[in-house]
Amino acid sequence: VQLQASGGGLVQAGGSLRLSCAASGRTFSRYAMGWFRQAPGKEREFVAAVSRSGSTTSYADSVKGRFAMSRDNAKNTVYLQMNSLKPEDTAVYYCAADRAISSHVPRRGYDYWGQGTQVTVSS
Numbered sequence: 001v002q003l004q005a006s007g008g009g010l011v012q013a014g015g016s017l018r019l020s021c022a023a024s025g026r027t028f029s030r031y032a033m034g035w036f037r038q039a040p041g042k043e044r045e046f047v048a049a050v051s052r053s054g055s056t057t058s059y060a061d062s063v064k065g066r067f068a069m070s071r072d073n074a075k076n077t078v079y080l081q082m083n084s085l086k087p088e089d090t091a092v093y094y095c096a097a098d099r100a101i102s103s104h105v106p107r108r109g110y111d112y113w114g115q116g117t118q119v120t121v122s123s
Contacts, residue, residue: 001025001031008119011119017085019117020077023078029073030099032052037091047067048060051102055103082119085121
């Protein structure tokens, strides 16, 4: 599966952005999907994940209550709605796909990765 992330940009603190990740292929619904981010000089970290059906989500503590991940299997797309953005959310955001079992929302071990999209939050 090939993944294409989009929607990044520059936003002021307290603002919102919605990232999208479009996937190729006919088996999108067989993959759990995740968002990760990597800030300059830091390791890549887990942000959010959604199960194959979209019924289960998981979030990093740092974004819980501010970010919401969803998916539309008919459109082969996942979304990350980011609200109340903070300067520390500044990073390159990556989407990823994992051949997970039904309701699993993995935080590591993803099989496929897209290119990143830059999110910059100014103070």
